[in-house]
Amino acid sequence: MFAKTDLELLDCVARLGSFTAAAGQLHKVPSAISYRVRQMEGELGVELFHRLPRRVELTEAGQHFITQARAMLRQMEEVKAQTQRVASGWQQTLRLALDNVVKPHRITALIRDFYRHFDNAELVISMEVFNGVWDALAEGRAEIAIGATSAIPVGGDFGYLDMGEIDWAFVMAAHHPLANNKDLNEEVIGHYPAISLEDSARTLPKRSNWQLPHQRRLMVPDWPNAIACFSEGLGLGCMPRHYAEPLIARGILVEKSLPTPRSPSHCCLAWRKDESNALLAWVLDYLGEDRDQLNREWLN
Structure with missing residues (x-):
């Protein structure tokens, strides 16, 4: 129904929330962007965007359409890449x-x-x-x-x-305020952020690494970033033992005992x-x- 450039235009407007901003990125005038969006809405018979004073927002129908449009764009790029791979x-x-x-x-x-x-x-x-x-x-x-x-x-x-x-070690920086505390309990531990990785699931329910009830989290995308936060003393938490042991051996982290030890995964x-x-x-x-x-x- 729509060309690839139309889908890219809609995606740009949806991401930036503005016809003017999209026009700047696409090197067009705002009126051209607005006009083409109106044309597509007319062809679909639905309104894709709510027009607000300084921005635009996707309608419920627009959210559905843009999700499908982005999937189509990814598929188009994959077909292109596969074709190039075959040629190479x-x-x-x-x-x-x-x-x-x-x-x-x-x-x-x-x-x-x-x-x-x-x-x-x-x-x-x-x-x-x-x-x-x-x-x-x-x-x-x-x-x-x-x-x-x-x-x-x-x-x-x-x-x-x-x-x-996989075994887990409960660790914190060697200079963390609790590093020399020999009698840790949940109340004491809960005063400090729990460093955890952000589940990368898009459709399935997300899981978390470890935290106590009502404990603040410090969410990071991967273990290298988590290790940096642990090392700086920004929080505490559970780390895979094969990541933790070299850092413990070098004196960067210390391992402590949890009141309720975490089970292996x-x-x-x-x-x-x-x-x-x-x-x-x-x-x-x-x-x-x-x-x-x-x-x-x-x-x-």
Whole structure:
């Protein structure tokens, strides 16, 4: 119904909340933007934007339309990218969703070995947090997930392997006000922010790392940012032990005991079943089925 440029125009107006701002970004005059939006609203038979004195807001119908429009734009870009890959000899792409808890150096080794083995395929890796891993599988943004935590919260034809458990350490900076306190309780701990990662799920319910009831959170996107906040003494919380131990050994962090210790998290390897996917089959064979080996190499 609408051209790609029309969808991009609507997306720009929706993001900036202004015909004038969109006009500046698209190098057009505001009247041209406003006129084209009116034309599209006329073709649809619905109003997409509420016109307010200094800005515009999406109507309920407009919100639905822009969500679908953005999905179409992503699909168009993917078709374009796939076509370019075919022209360049890259005939296949495998998408991996990795939970932020996995060891970074192991990811590098997988990438190296994949590209050594395949000369006409590419690997696309996304780092996810908590249910964001399952979200990527459920939405088709990934064919395989490594280090997915908790139980499978989505329906579908998935295979999975147990990767064992990941241990957590309750830590804080060595200079944190509670670092020398030997008798920690929930009331004392609750006065300081709990550093936690923001769940990257888009459609599934979000989960959080750890916090006490009514405790303020300090939400960050990944473990490198979390480590920086821990090291600066900006908060306290639970960190995967393989991240925490080197910092504890260097005297940057100290480990303390929680009144109610956090239980280890169960992790797994999960994938969308597809017997025709040779890239997926290679990665699964590469990773192996040994639970202890998977746990040792990727998690602990």
